[in-house]
Amino acid sequence: MTRLFNDPAAFADEALEGFAAAHRGWVRPVTGGVVRAVGTPSGQVAVVVGGGSGHYPAFSGLVGRGLAHGAAVGNVFASPSARQIRSVARSAHGGAGVLLMYGNYAGDVLHFGQAAERLAGDGIEARTFAVTDDISSAAPHESAKRRGIAGDLPVFKAAAAAAEEGLPLAEVLRVAEHANARTRSFGIAFSGCTLPGADHPLFTVPEARMAVGLGIHGEPGIGEEPLPTADEAARLMVGALLKELPEDVAAPAGQRAAVILNGLGSVKYEELFVVYRKVAELLADxxxxxxxxxxxxxxxxxxxxxxxxxxxxxxxxxxxxxxAPADTPAYRKGAPAAQEPATEPAPVAEDTDDTRVPAATEQSRAAAATVLAALNALTDTVDTHADELGRIDAVAGDGDHGIGMRRGTTAALRAAVRAHDLGAGAGTVLVHAGDAWADRAGGTSGALWGTILRSLGTRLGDQDAPDAEAVARGVSDASDAVRRLGGAEVGDKTMVDVLVPFADALTEAAAAGDPLTEAWQRAAVTAEKAAAATAGLLPRKGRARPHAEKSLGTPDAGAHSLALITRAVHGVLPDHPLDQH
Structure with a gap:
């Protein structure tokens, strides 16, 4: 378990701060992560990698010559936000564009994709690429759905070495695609990991058993087998990888391969060497x-x-x-040229100003107080149910939904209080809260909840006193945006299974002339029924998809948390009416 920490919510930030202080010859800190201390050479494509904390030396430890030009680092097991990624990419940009690289997880796909769009708005050409090396997470004919694990390293390195050669962005991307197509990984585990502040691991493995085909976020394996000897473990992993060769590799005999035997945290180097001796023998055979x-x-x-x-x-x-040579804090190969003295490039200007808010009417500022009360209520609800949400998520996912929701709601409330104190209207309070939620929570839920609050805030604005119909239109906007961004539809066992019927019910009640409190009550009942019904669905999206059968009989964590929140918000509406019906 993780023993040394202060505030668990600050763990990722403090770890990154300490890492940067310990490796000032290689990296310098920027908002959202780190970049090379000496900057990116003018005219060179910048390779920016990233993902959640908890995977060191991925991702910050891979920044340096021959590897990444920057790393965006999110909270523990949560993707960095689009704002963080954009900040790192802008700081790393050398004038020839940016390739954003990450493991294939829904939150990373969402946030890195949003960051690429925002970079394009800045006039910076950006491309994204997700590594998909884990053969246990999807069948060969669905390889695009596979997650990225330790295969991140050879794919990152290939792209970065191509960038060091001065190749243009399109060519660097093609190298990444080629390396990914020829990379395969397979893993096993004997016990789960415990996050900072948690009193139990994300998953457990029965005594004398091992989990087969696990993910690096604590996702349960796709099966269990008896605990092997070192040689048996080597045979299992080598055998699995030799059964699935790339399309352009006819047979292993006569082929060359880069080999990585990766320890996931508690397996010691001597144990790895015992396993590797058999891996090398089997591959040679x-x-x-x-x-x-x-x-x-x-x-x-x-x-x-x-x-x-x-x-x-x-x-x-x-x-x-x-x-090709590489020189980073955690990975070194060959003999690169001497490290240049660290420089202090001009800081990248931030694109937000928390000290100013748009002008708002008195009616909208009054409604902002209701928004603040609602955010207080949902924050309290998430805090109360965080452990329950984590247990539900751990059935087929990685168990961090409660932790991520707690981070997001806490940040959203803090940002909303600041905006409200500055005299913001209801729309601006919601937009600030949504941006803070996405930024601090990261992950899929962070991106989607940030989108929900921003969509609702954009619809309400800062001029009018919101009524039931305006709120219903905002929730419908949020429903449309979440489906567009996340790609999920009703039946996929996600929060969409609650958001869509909730929006529909709210719209119907508002159109019938119900005041907001009554309309919301009807919609909240619909949301609760829809959340319970997800127990009978099999997931078709997200980290739970590879373990779909395990989740049967358990509701989706994101759907359940949304239903809890709709009920919590209803509880404040009678005391803080938004409209005057």
């Missing part, structure tokens, strides 16, 4: 020529006791990129 193997902790999961094996099947070009 199969006729594989191993090139520059790596054995150690490269993509971890806090204190998870587990190990993964990654093979990148090399051709002449990929071997050149794999062997």
């Amino acid at each position: 199969a006729g594989v020529d191993i090139v520059d193997p790596e054995v150690g902790e490269l993509v971890t999961s806090f204190d998870m006791a587990g190990v993964s094996l990654t093979l990148t099947w090399l051709d002449d070009r990929l071997e050149q990129l794999w062997r």
